Amino acid sequence: MTTADVLMLALGAVAVGAAAAVVTTRQIVRAGLWLVVALGSLAGLYLVLSAELVAWVQVLIYVGAVVVLLLFAVMLTRAPIGVSEDLDRSRWPGLLIGGGAGLGLAALLIDAYQWSTVDLADGAGAEEVGAAIFRSWVLPFEVLSVLLLAALVGAIVISRPDVSARVGR
Amino acid sequence: MMHPVIPYVIAALLFGLGVYGVLTRRNAVLLLMAVELILNAVNLVLVTADTTVRAALPHTGGVFALFVIVLAAAEVGVGLAIVLQLYRLRQSVQVDEVPLSYEERLGEAAGSGEAVPLDGDTWSSNARTASPWSVEVIP
Amino acid sequence: MTGMLGAALPLVPFAMALLGFLLPHASRLWAGLLGIVGAGVALVVAIVLAFTVDGVVETSHAVATFGELASRTGGLSGDFEVTVGVRLDSAAVYVAIAVGVVALAVQVFSTAYLRSDDRYAPYAAQISLFTAAMLIVVVAGDLIMLLIGWEVMGICSYLLIAHDRRLPEAPAAAVKAFLVTRVGDVGFLLGIVILGVRAGSFRLADVLAPGVLDPTTITVVCLLLLCGVAGKSAQFPLHTWLPDAMAGPTPISALIHAATMVAAGIYVVARLFPLFVASPTALNVLAVIAAVTMLLGALAATVQDDIKRVLAWSTVSQIAYMTGALAVGAPAAALFHLLTHAAFKALLFLAAGSVIHAVGTNLMSRMGGLRRSMPVTFWCTTIGLASLVGLPPLAGFFSKEEILHVAVAGSGWRNLLVYGVGLATVFITAGYATRVWLRTFFGQPRSPEASHGHEPSRPMAWPVVALAVPSALLGFAALSPAFAEALGAPEGFTIGAEAAVPLVWAALAIAGVWWAWRVRPADDPARVLGPLRPLFGNAFYLDAVQHALVVRPVTALARAVRRADESGVDGVVEATGQGTLSLGGVVARAHRAGLPRAVTAVLGGAAVLGLAAVAIGGVWP
Numbered sequence: 001m002t003t004a005d006v007l008m009l010a011l012g013a014v015a016v017g018a019a020a021a022v023v024t025t026r027q028i029v030r031a032g033l034w035l036v037v038a039l040g041s042l043a044g045l046y047l048v049l050s051a052e053l054v055a056w057v058q059v060l061i062y063v064g065a066v067v068v069l070l071l072f073a074v075m076l077t078r079a080p081i082g083v084s085e086d087l088d089r090s091r092w093p094g095l096l097i098g099g100g101a102g103l104g105l106a107a108l109l110i111d112a113y114q115w116s117t118v119d120l121a122d123g124a125g126a127e128e129v130g131a132a133i134f135r136s137w138v139l140p141f142e143v144l145s146v147l148l149l150a151a152l153v154g155a156i157v158i159s160r161p162d163v164s165a166r167v168g169r
Numbered sequence: 170m171m172h173p174v175i176p177y178v179i180a181a182l183l184f185g186l187g188v189y190g191v192l193t194r195r196n197a198v199l200l201l202m203a204v205e206l207i208l209n210a211v212n213l214v215l216v217t218a219d220t221t222v223r224a225a226l227p228h229t230g231g232v233f234a235l236f237v238i239v240l241a242a243a244e245v246g247v248g249l250a251i252v253l254q255l256y257r258l259r260q261s262v263q264v265d266e267v268p269l270s271y272e273e274r275l276g277e278a279a280g281s282g283e284a285v286p287l288d289g290d291t292w293s294s295n296a297r298t299a300s301p302w303s304v305e306v307i308p
Numbered sequence: 309m310t311g312m313l314g315a316a317l318p319l320v321p322f323a324m325a326l327l328g329f330l331l332p333h334a335s336r337l338w339a340g341l342l343g344i345v346g347a348g349v350a351l352v353v354a355i356v357l358a359f360t361v362d363g364v365v366e367t368s369h370a371v372a373t374f375g376e377l378a379s380r381t382g383g384l385s386g387d388f389e390v391t392v393g394v395r396l397d398s399a400a401v402y403v404a405i406a407v408g409v410v411a412l413a414v415q416v417f418s419t420a421y422l423r424s425d426d427r428y429a430p431y432a433a434q435i436s437l438f439t440a441a442m443l444i445v446v447v448a449g450d451l452i453m454l455l456i457g458w459e460v461m462g463i464c465s466y467l468l469i470a471h472d473r474r475l476p477e478a479p480a481a482a483v484k485a486f487l488v489t490r491v492g493d494v495g496f497l498l499g500i501v502i503l504g505v506r507a508g509s510f511r512l513a514d515v516l517a518p519g520v521l522d523p524t525t526i527t528v529v530c531l532l533l534l535c536g537v538a539g540k541s542a543q544f545p546l547h548t549w550l551p552d553a554m555a556g557p558t559p560i561s562a563l564i565h566a567a568t569m570v571a572a573g574i575y576v577v578a579r580l581f582p583l584f585v586a587s588p589t590a591l592n593v594l595a596v597i598a599a600v601t602m603l604l605g606a607l608a609a610t611v612q613d614d615i616k617r618v619l620a621w622s623t624v625s626q627i628a629y630m631t632g633a634l635a636v637g638a639p640a641a642a643l644f645h646l647l648t649h650a651a652f653k654a655l656l657f658l659a660a661g662s663v664i665h666a667v668g669t670n671l672m673s674r675m676g677g678l679r680r681s682m683p684v685t686f687w688c689t690t691i692g693l694a695s696l697v698g699l700p701p702l703a704g705f706f707s708k709e710e711i712l713h714v715a716v717a718g719s720g721w722r723n724l725l726v727y728g729v730g731l732a733t734v735f736i737t738a739g740y741a742t743r744v745w746l747r748t749f750f751g752q753p754r755s756p757e758a759s760h761g762h763e764p765s766r767p768m769a770w771p772v773v774a775l776a777v778p779s780a781l782l783g784f785a786a787l788s789p790a791f792a793e794a795l796g797a798p799e800g801f802t803i804g805a806e807a808a809v810p811l812v813w814a815a816l817a818i819a820g821v822w823w824a825w826r827v828r829p830a831d832d833p834a835r836v837l838g839p840l841r842p843l844f845g846n847a848f849y850l851d852a853v854q855h856a857l858v859v860r861p862v863t864a865l866a867r868a869v870r871r872a873d874e875s876g877v878d879g880v881v882e883a884t885g886q887g888t889l890s891l892g893g894v895v896a897r898a899h900r901a902g903l904p905r906a907v908t909a910v911l912g913g914a915a916v917l918g919l920a921a922v923a924i925g926g927v928w929p
Contacts, residue, residue: 012179022190023190023199039205045216049216054216061238062209062241076253077252097188098186098189098191100915100919101188101914102188106178109178109180110178113172120170129232144239151247161257270896270900
């Protein structure tokens with residue numbers, strides 16, 4: 001059990017606990033906040049795994065933009081503040097499939113890796129990852145920028161107010 | 170020196186929790202949050218795989234994790250735009266209350282007394298266009 | 309030349325009819341002109357032909373050949389031809405003159421009678437078309453041509469009966485006329501086809517040549533042809549359409565249902581008489597039909613209140629006289645009576661038209677005393693009725709006497725039957741004719757319209773007066789041997805001493821009716837018949853019998869077929885569509901899943917696939 005392991009266990013526990021809270025809490029706003037916790041501890045996990053760029057991008061974009069966007073959506077859809085009773089559908093399909101998938105994958109991975117060890121390599125610092133992107137992965141990078149443009153345009157078009165049909169004529 | 174099984178198991182458990190959330194939550198925003206969990210589980214696997222797999226191109230896992238983050242951001246943007254439009258149309262974002270056919274929509278409207286535009290017409294500001302093949306250039 | 313004139317006879321009215329159909333419906337001047345010109349030209353051509361035709365003139369042009377038919381039926385060699393051509397002899401020309409005269413009179417009369425009609429152009433064109441069709445029947449030298457003219461007459465009759473669309477009974481009467489004659493026409497068509505195929509050609513000259521056909525064929529053909537004759541000429545049992553056809557305008561009743569179309573059957577039998585002579589069975593059937601119809605028509609005419617119905621039943625009875633003459637082997641006498649009947653029956657119908665036009669109703673119970681206000685019409689009607697009864701020296705006397713003379717001169721049960729029934733019918737005819745005469749023109753007016761009777765306008769008066777001339781004088785043509793020979797009786801027409809017997813009967817009947825009327829002038833003289841009145845009035849309920857035996861089963865069958873078609877045949881088609889739609893709906897409902905169900909299915913499927921991959925791939929130890 002190295003220090004890295006201990007750190008990973010701790011951060012992992014926090015992440016899994018927060019994720020469980022996200023999918024089970026009965027207050028919508030708190031789910032968003034628990035998501036922040038989960039994503040933040042994942043960023044910590046990335047740091048332990050010496051993937052610094054990924055970690056900070058995670059914090060910047062996921063925690064900084066995506067979760068904020070989700071909270072905006074929660075506000076704009078007039079989510080009730082406080083406990084709301086009707087947030088969940090019947091649970092057993094979720095338990096069955098989600099539990100099956102999660103535990104099955106865990107079993108698979110445990111079986112694959114047992115208690116082997118790896119050396120933490122040089123790590124994915126900003127310089128190394130940048131070099132890798134612009135050397136080998138330039139095309140996907142450019143395509144992603146087009147994708148972002150398409151998503152931007154699409155989001156604007158979809159949410160225009162005059163595109164909705166007249167309700168309550 | 171570390172044991173890669175730990176982050177892998179964490180990822181698997183996150184994935185399972187995400188799937189449970191997708192299947193159980195009724196609110197569309199909460200469903201998107203659960204989808205984020207799934208994507209993060211994948212990211213964790215990718216980053217960990219960077220350390221366990223000797224790839225021909227170094228740091229591929231990290232690169233792909235970045236790409237996934239970008240995709241997730243785009244997806245959340247568009248998804249939330251849809252959710253907002255849905256909210257404008259139906260005043261609610263419960264995913265199991267969306268009517269599946271025109272008849273169901275008429276049935277709901279009859280119950281609540283609201284007006285329903287013509288069939289095949291949800292994207293047109295002119296409610297009289299009834300053809301599903303008519304394409305309107307939105308000004 | 310004669311051939312061309314013969315062809316022009318039907319072609320000119322046909323051309324006028326085509327032009328008339330192109331006119332706008334309300335056009336009156338041009339429609340009337342076209343009609344009158346058509347009938348007039350046909351009449352002039354017929355008169356010219358009367359002077360130029362000597363013996364039998366035939367022309368024919370082949371228009372179609374049926375080679376296959378020839379080789380497969382009756383072992384004929386060579387091609388089987390349908391020809392177009394005329395066969396003119398003096399009898400045909402005289403009948404054509406009669407048709408022309410009546411058609412012209414009707415066209416002139418109609419211009420005034422239908423003054424307020426808004427569909428005059430098609431009416432006049434249909435009359436021209438009918439005239440053309442009748443003339444085709446008269447001059448046809450080929451059986452197919454004759455059949456064409458026959459059928460076109462039928463359709464014109466249907467169209468013209470139904471002309472006044474405001475009358476509720478007109479469409480039903482037109483359909484009844486068409487269907488009843490259609491039943492006869494089926495037999496007629498079969499007869500012509502068998503005749504043509506067996507004889508190897510449809511030309512009349514070939515068909516009538518002796519020795520071409522065997523006796524069985526001749527009998528079968530004659531009986532089939534008699535079906536058509538009974539239908540078109542309104543003989544028992546296909547007579548039920550004629551009284552109802554009086555729903556048509558009165559000029560039409562004069563043209564079609566008195567003078568020409570109903571006489572077409574008699575004319576065809578006379579034309580094909582060599583065939584009928586060779587078949588005693590057919591002549592027997594003719595005799596029985598004649599006897600039954602004579603009495604039936606005359607008895608039914610005695611109690612009718614509608615003046616047109618009296619004349620219609622009278623027509624049925626008089627045509628039966630012609631049928632009787634044919635049955636005893638005297639086609640010349642039949643044709644003679646055809647000509648005189650055309651004259652006086654058309655006269656009577658047109659005069660009745662004038663009376664109806666003046667009084668506004670068909671019913672004799674609302675007439676009376678019109679002698680003073682309509683003198684010309686009165687005297688013309690008197691001539692017509694006297695001719696109908698057969699009083700000398702009018703035309704009807706000569707033709708009726710000739711028929712009775714031929715009947716009594718021969719021997720055999722046919723002659724006896726025709727003579728006996730004919731004699732009895734004279735009595736009844738005189739009775740109903742006197743009744744009509746007295747009820748319409750004598751006594752006090754029985755309605756306000758009757759007291760305001762007036763003479764009709766000139767276009768209506770002149771045809772009536774013009775027809776009174778042949779009604780009175782045509783009989784004297786019997787004294788000319790050329791006339792008799794032209795009609796086909798080389799020995800001439802003779803009037804013997806036995807002519808006194810019918811005259812005595814007629815006088816008795818006239819006296820009786822006059823006395824019954826004199827006792828109570830305001831009442832119907834037919835009241836003396838007492839309980840027989842409803843029986844005669846409904847023509848022995850034969851209409852009801854026909855309705856029960858034929859109309860109701862056929863209607864029920866039609867309804868059943870329609871139900872079978874709608875629920876069976878249509879049902880299969882529609883059920884296929886409906887079934888497909890519902891099946892599609894079921895599948896659609898199964899397929900249409902909300903987001904939660906869809907997501908569950910996708911993720912569940914992915915989990916199962918992953919498990920399957922792990923298990924099959926052998927990763928699991």
